Amino acid sequence: MKKRTIRRSVLGGVVAGIISMWSGQAIAAAGCYSSDFIGPKMITDVCWNCVLPIRIAGVPMGGDGYYPEDAAKNPLCICKDGAGLPHPGVTTSMWEPARLVEFQRVPGCSSILNGVRFPFNRTFQGSHGNAEHGGGDKTFMHYHYFAFPLLAILNLFVKQSCNPDGYLDMDMMYMSEIDPTWNNDDMAFFANPEAAAVANPIATTACAADAIASTTGRPIKEMFWCAGSWGTLYPLSGNKVGNWSIVNDTSLLTARVLAALHRRGLAWKTSGKKAMCEGKIHPTLPKQQYKFTSVYPRPETKSAHVMGESTMKWGLARKVPAVGEDLVYMIWRWNDCCNY
Template sequence: MVSFLTTSMTVWAVAITITLSIAFLGASKAVADPGCQDAEVIGPKMITDICWSCIFPLRVAGVNISGGGGSIPDGAVKSPLCMCDDNQGVAHPGVTTSMWEPARLVEFQRVPGCSSVLNGTRFPFDRMNQGHHGEAVYDGGDSSFTHYHYYTYPIMQMLDMFVKQTCNPDGFMDLDIMYLSELDPTWNNDELAFFTNPESAAVANPVATLACTADAVSSTAGKPIKELFWCAGSWGNIYPLSGNQNGGKGVIRDTSLLSTRVLAALHRRGLAHGTMGRNAMCGGNIEPTLPKTQYKFTMLHPVPETESSHVIGESTLTWGLGRTIPAIGQDPIYMIWRWNDCCNL
């Protein structure tokens, strides 16, 4: 009971600190703006709207200790023992531990500067580059564009659950903003995005596009094909790594594809790390190409997924029906899960 109260106090202390920090920095909150919603992420939803069963399976020394259920991604470490060097270069033996870890949040907003994660806070960006979902002619036709904000959200470290500090691949311990698309000129310009990812020219052809059909089928079965790095299964093509899309396919499918583009862009820039496989056992490593099988998602807002998760490219028909609310719930927030292989010393 004491441990539970201590944990609760820690969570609320983190929430209060974040809120006061935002106020101190002078961020404005548009209470009367219907386009900027409060997702109430900082609060009870930190517990109630998370798919806790999605953590499983837990693996220790190569053995599942959580029973059946769950899935282990291709490329995960299978060996029971491992070894890592300390700060002095001395090798120490350890035991392999692996699990799905809720680590990041990404939100998509039509209103520039709106942060539903931070309780409806509005950052001082003008609305010249307003986003749209593109579901009607008056709303941009078939094209769509949304901004994104990328947050660290190591909820298990914040609640002091399961994960040791030595198994924290990038060292983040609390909710923090990592990236704002409003500050990135490549997010609203396809040509600039191409120059930062020139390999997209090699897969901009009908044959490469046709290959994505196989990835769509495999992803819907829960197994993305990692070799097809340009495909996001049934969601579409990953390139270009910008926020523009043609042929609006609905809010859920469009933002799901954008969440994959976000991860691909941040991996290329070294802001997202590889946490799966033998090379990541002693800490996160640079993975310039998106490791698709390392990730899975759950929706956190507006209608949370609390019983299951979905992989990159999985058809929205299996998980996305009824996940938006007209007018007040069309700017989704996704929780990003990553498979964490760690050498527990």
């Protein structure tokens, strides 16, 4: 197994510097609200039951039994260290709270960071558009993607050898305001040309099968271009035509964020036998590897939902008019690890 090191994003360091510089001087902006997440809500608004099931040596313990189809099943494992020496271990698998993603109409606003606003102008102002207001019948929102290894932060369950990407604390990893493909569908297409293969009525219609499967709790992993009942993944941009609902639209954008980051090698596969010793680059979205909980404005604290699961099952009353329409989600990922 290759030697693991703690990775910290350059962008995260820049953000930390800005926050330090602005300590006590956060810029207020109309439409920029604080989630008050940094504080007691980091404990109270987390679905702790969602860690389950835990599998040790292939034996599941607790929970509803849902885990990816390709999850590691072998009870024992072997990984090599930096010197090439093998280490036998026990297969340990679980759901871990790994990331936070927030969606904002005000560029630079961060609800997660309690209402801090970074110095971006409103050139690409977001909207929950409809036919009468905003930018027409479409939605556009910016996003901020945070590392949030909560179990590592609390020093619970996770050994460093079972930390696939090395993050040990909260850190901003990506901001859509500096990504030109997020607000431009044409640039998103040229960055992800595989979209041409699924840009047809047949591929779109086929997503109905994924919508049914996702709502019953098992997304079809082979249909990489579908996000179940939420819609189609491509283009990998922040534009969503047709305003279904804020919860549905932000859920689809969450799937697009993960798909884009996997495509760029910035999100890794952590489930399956091949990922037991270290995370693997996986250019398509491993849909079954993830599940989600709403954090703000109304948290899910009893259960999680899978990718593409109908919002009729979990999304009712998850927003608050006016002051709670920029949602925050916690991203859970299945982690197969060789624990030695």
